[in-house]
Amino acid sequence: MVQPRIRDTLVAHENVEKSDEALEELGHVHSSNSSPLSSETDPPDGGCGAWATAFGCFLIQFCGFGYVLSFGVYQDFYTRIYLADQTPSAISWIGALTSFMGDSVTLISGPLYDRGWFYHLMIVGSALQSLSLFVLSLAKPGQFYLIFMVQGVLSGIGTGLMFGPSMAVISQHFSKRRTLVMSLVMSGTSLGSMIHPIMLNHLLNGNVGFERGVRASAGFVSALLLIACLSMRTRGLPVPTVGYTTVVRKCSRDVLFILMTIGSTVFQIAFFFPLFYIQLDSVKHGISINFSFYSLVILNAACFIGRCTAGVAATYMGVLNLAIASTVACSAVIISMMALSDVASVVMLGLAYGYFSGVYIALVVPLVTVFTPDLSELGSSLPVLPAFKPIFLGGPISGALLGSQYRWWIPSLFSGIISLVGSSMFMALRLMIYRRRINGNHP
Secondary structure (H helix, E strand, O other), X not given: OOOOOOOOOOOOOOOOOOOHHHHHHHHOHHHHHOOOOOOOOOOOOOOHHHHHHHHHHHHHHHHOHHHHOOHHHHHHHHHHHHOOOOOHHHHHHHHHHHHHHHHHOHXXXXXXXXXXXXXXXXXXXXXXXXXXXXXHOOOOOOOHHHHHHHHHXXXXXXXXXXXXXXXXXXXXXXXXXHHHHHHHXXXXXXXXXXXHHHHHHHHHOOOOHHHHHHHHHHHHHHHHHHHHHHHOOOOOOOOOOOOHHHHHHHHHOOHHHHHHHHHHHHHHHHHHHHHHHHHHHHHHOOOOHHHHOOHHHHHHHHHHHHHHHHHHHHHHHOHHHXXXXXXXXXXXXXXXXXXXXXXXXXXXXXXXXXXHHHHHHHHHHHHHHHHOOOHHHHHHHOOHHHHOOOHHHHHHHHHHHHOOOOOOHHHHHHHHHHHHHHHHHHHHHHHHHHHHHHHOOOO
């Protein structure tokens, strides 16, 4: 089959210059697609093919980052049982590396997507994700480096190959509903991070055991990835392919894009602290193990609601305004985690952080879409943001600050302050846009 050249959006601007309409998108999402489009290339904004593709992308998120964000179960299981000779900080490197690889591999998958390799990326990424889980099931207690390479590296590569293209392809099928559909697709991550922890906790800590439990999880993920690959379709819209270095050069000259990148980079250093440690935190505070197993599920259930409602809320508040509100709220909740001590606090903190973090994550790709100088290069622009994210540092730093004495207030305070710094970058971005609009200048 001859692969079509694929583009992410239907509007190709010759000059890298944001207009007043692009700024208006920050305050009101409906204007995000206000540029004139030809009837021949206008996305259908619906139909069986478009919604089937959205469903397939939803499953990709469910099995990709949905599984990555379930690492809190593995963190707890490895720390207490399977890798008891390792420190929490060392173990957290596994999940941190998976997240980092999942983001950073988009440096490769994004440009390849623009060159028409969408189906190849989905097939290879799905195969690597499935293979990594089946090989993980063969690991024995104490085999830290095998688990590190398989779960940290191989699974991360598979996730990274699928993530960026599965989000960018939405722009081929939706225009006016793009932000809404993207937020719904991203909610697959939250739903996955609800279902996978329930399965893993019952499998790993029950009678099934690690080997058969991980293998059952691998079979479940593999079946869903197969359905996803069969559901997704692209629309062949031939456009000149722009090199990744060209996109980076354009973005590096855009002050707004730079500020957004810095803010997101700093914020996500602290983002994974609750996700990786809330279950272990609950167990170490003497809360019932049976309830502690559901602490991560509670957080991710609220995250699912946050992701589903983000698209609607952004319509009224604006993408950037909502991102500011959600990151500030996340910072407050992270600092409040030092007060975790009983069941009620676990529930309240899990619900609050889950919801606001879900809102933020659902807005990441729309933010990149808004600030990309040339929307026809979205596939190559998506990797620019994670390329500068040291998110792999968050978990290990928190684990090191936690120490063997489990002093929870130290990593909570550190992560909260770091996330506030990231939020302040979004505030500076909002202020800069406001001043430019007052002065009548284009970005």
